[in-house]
Amino acid sequence: MSDENKTPEEQPAEATPETAAAEQPEAVEAAGVDPIEVLKAENADLKDRALRVMAEMENLRRRTEKEVKDARQYAVSGFARDMLTVSDNLRRALEALPEDDRKNADAGVASLIEGVEMIERDLLNQLEKNGVKKLDPEGQKFDPNFHQAMFEVPNTEVPNNTVVQVMQAGYVIGDRVLRPAMVGVSKGGPKDVAATAEAGQTVDKNA
Numbered sequence: 317m318s319d320e321n322k323t324p325e326e327q328p329a330e331a332t333p334e335t336a337a338a339e340q341p342e343a344v345e346a347a348g349v350d351p352i353e354v355l356k357a358e359n360a361d362l363k364d365r366a367l368r369v370m371a372e373m374e375n376l377r378r379r380t381e382k383e384v385k386d387a388r389q390y391a392v393s394g395f396a397r398d399m400l401t402v403s404d405n406l407r408r409a410l411e412a413l414p415e416d417d418r419k420n421a422d423a424g425v426a427s428l429i430e431g432v433e434m435i436e437r438d439l440l441n442q443l444e445k446n447g448v449k450k451l452d453p454e455g456q457k458f459d460p461n462f463h464q465a466m467f468e469v470p471n472t473e474v475p476n477n478t479v480v481q482v483m484q485a486g487y488v489i490g491d492r493v494l495r496p497a498m499v500g501v502s503k504g505g506p507k508d509v510a511a512t513a514e515a516g517q518t519v520d521k522n523a
Contacts, residue, residue, distance in 0.1 A: 389447055389489070389490045390490060390492065392448075396443055396446065396448045396487075397494055399443060400487060400494070400495060403436060406436040409432060410432055410433060413429065443487075447489050447490055448488070448489050449488050450487055451485060451487060451488065451497045452485075453479045453482060453486065453499060454479055454480070454481070455474075455478065455480075456478070456479050457477060458477040458478065458479055458499070461493065462486060462493060462496055462497060463486065463496055463499045463501075464486075464496040464497065465499060465500070465501050466498050467500045467501075468500065468503040469481065469501065469502055470502075470503055471503065471504060472504050472505050473505065474505050475502070475505050475506055475507065476502060476503060476506065476507055477501050477503075478501060478502045479497075479499045479502075480500055480501065481500035482497055482498070484497065484498040485497055486498070
């Protein structure tokens with residue numbers, strides 16, 4: 317007799333998800349395994365996977381926040397470095413005029429000098445508003461992370477490797493060096509026994 321001629325009672329029952337789920341514990345029990353332990357193991361595995369995914373998402377969130385913060389903070393690095401050249405030129409223009417000539421200058425020249433000084437101050441203030449800060453290392457211990465030594469000055473009155481002269485001002489943006497200060501350092505003085513920066517601590521110079 318063909319399948320088409322069989323009555324519904326004679327047709328084999330098709331497996332459904334419900335029947336498969338109902339038969340699974342029976343199969344597990346038949347294999348001599350406690351179904352509760354199997355479910356506990358599956359639950360632990362799923363929990364472990366969920367925790368891993370949550371940890372990865374948290375790490376991704378933190379990395380994204382840091383990248384966005386860095387992008388905002390250091391986006392002006394190139395522009396700020398170019399503006400430092402303008403500031404340097406303004407300072408050179410002011411220093412090119414001898415002090416005696418400045419004191420004896422007429423009202424027109426005095427106003428011009430004052431105007432240039434105001435422009436220089438305003439430029440530096442605007443840079444500082446965008447996170448650019450000027451380094452003032454004179455009298456400090458030489459730090460290769462922030463300073464570039466141009467020459468040595470014999471001086472026994474200050475500790476060795478002390479910045480005694482600043483040839484060109486340095487600047488930082490955030491925790492990165494925008495431009496190191498060009499300095500002269502002392503030589504021949506006593507060794508500095510004061511505590512220096514923590515070992516291994518460096519400054520990011522990738523601005």
